[in-house]
Amino acid sequence: MTLNQLRAFALVARLGSLRAAAAALHISEPAVSSSLAALRVDLGDALFVRAGAGIALTPGGRALADHAQEIVGLADQVRWEVSHAQESAANLRVVATAGFAEHAAGRLLDAFTRRVPGQAGGIDVVVESADDVGSLLQDHAYDVALGARPPRGSQLEVVPFLRYQRVLVAAPEHPFGRRQQSLPLAALLGEPWFTGPAGVEEFTAESGWLAAAFLASSLGVPEIVPLSSETDALAAVRAGEGIMLAFMHIVRAEVLAGSLIVVPVPNTPIAGLWCASTLDRGRAPAAARTLQRFVTTAEATAAMLAPGGSRGVARRGSKVHVALWS
Template sequence: MTLNQLRAFALVARLGSLRAAAAVLGISEPAVSSSLAALRLDLGDALVRRSGSGIALTAGGRALADHAQEIVGLADQVRWEVSHAAESAACLRVVATAGFAEHAAGRLLDAFTRRVPVHSGGIDVVVESADDIGSLLQDHAYDVALGSRPPQGTQLEVVPFLRYQRVLVAAPGHPLGQRKQSLPLAALLGEPWFTGPAGVEEFTAESSWLAAAFLASALGVPEIVPLSSETDALAAVRAGEGIMLAFMHIVRAEVTAGSLVVLPVPNTPIAGLWCASTLDHGRASTPARTLQRFVTTAEATAAMLAPGGSRGVARRGSKVHVALWS
């Protein structure tokens, strides 16, 4: 009994025709008949018989059909894994910008590793600024970048995958939180603006909005107070200690419940975009391109926006190794 014989029989059993099986395999019909004859001899059963509608399986043929496709499929999987062993065993190196790393990276990579379990080497996630992404990818320090769009001019393939909104929030008991009418920008300057450890990241919609709103109008610069994570920043806002540009999908439940208030500030919400970046012109690794394709799927979007579950890393330069599903 050989793999080729089982492959031929599995197709005959599924298609009900020697001719159809031969066409799929790209061999002659006599070659398919020869494979079946060898199996009959080996197993001591006719396996198939002629019927009015073509070919029917004997009881022994039905028993073999239950296992033949499974055996063929397993052999194909083994062949693929052996041929891609070096690539699959290598760790996939991901660099992420801070906001994405903290709020979405863990859930996304959990979903990715469940869907694509062949990357047995695992995934390392490191947080860096968007300004550094292009050079880090060019230097082959990382395979793929997730989060803020890297600066223009770098030789990267950039795929947008998720739109987000930032809103300015405060505690309902905060003086600004009690204002119902549009707040003038000058009223915001006297308050600390809490952020994650990266501050307001460069090359984001948030940094562009701040520059246009405050620097261009010569109002001055808000007091930016970086904390160890955006989660800690939100805790400080809930305590009434200041305000924060928060992701709307993260604070939506608290806004609905009334434990946070969205401030009525001109030109907000701020619309931003997360992107997946790799080296262009086919220079990216297969795992990197696979992840880049996966992030655009509905499954990935649902994972990133889902409440709860593991998230990621928040501190620049820290590294998290994501254990993969077996």
């Protein structure tokens, strides 16, 4: 059994196709078939069978799939850490979901670096979608995830740390801004709903609310208009161009001042929860577990809810390096 064989099998199991795995590995399909044939002989199991246009894993294949990607991911992590040991020792790799990244990540990590000084490599922060977080952690691409809870079923230790509320807001001069009574959902379909670049992400409280409010009642889907950040989306709302689901703690001062109006809509505010996730059973690095504990402290909560200051990154795939205080 070799790493190349496990890598090929892990991709076939994930993508459901030898052709797709070959394309991802930039090798020929016969080369993938040869690796899998050797793995089958070594393990004494067919691992998968052809099923329609794809494959179906055997019981033995499912057992191997549970471990193959983790083994490959750990090997890649070790290879990277060894090759970069001198210049980036002890880097903490953080993946954050979009809303948390834009509105809280910077302030939280600023507070963390002051509380836990001396880590040589600092912290790298990357934004990814909520539905990818679990697999990225299991692939050892990142050490800890902050923000929306990963999909259930992942082999992760998930620690909730901050409850938030989303409210629908509009400008005072917007027709909805003058509404005193609850607005019927059908009335919202003709309005553009501004969001950050990630839109309304799956596996979040917001996506659950939209599905229950609109899709379940067969009303259709609101017009979602992603902008470069939620800050830009809020600026468009202030200009009277549409509405958005905003974090209440972000817009509270403007709501109290009357420069933004909370639109009364059934089943709002939407209650959500931010979580810190790592690999379970002690497989996460010590620095990741330290950050996971820190986010539950009063100091961390105060930092995340404080106005102003460094916030973080907003675009998917963009990366920020946070230097730790010495």
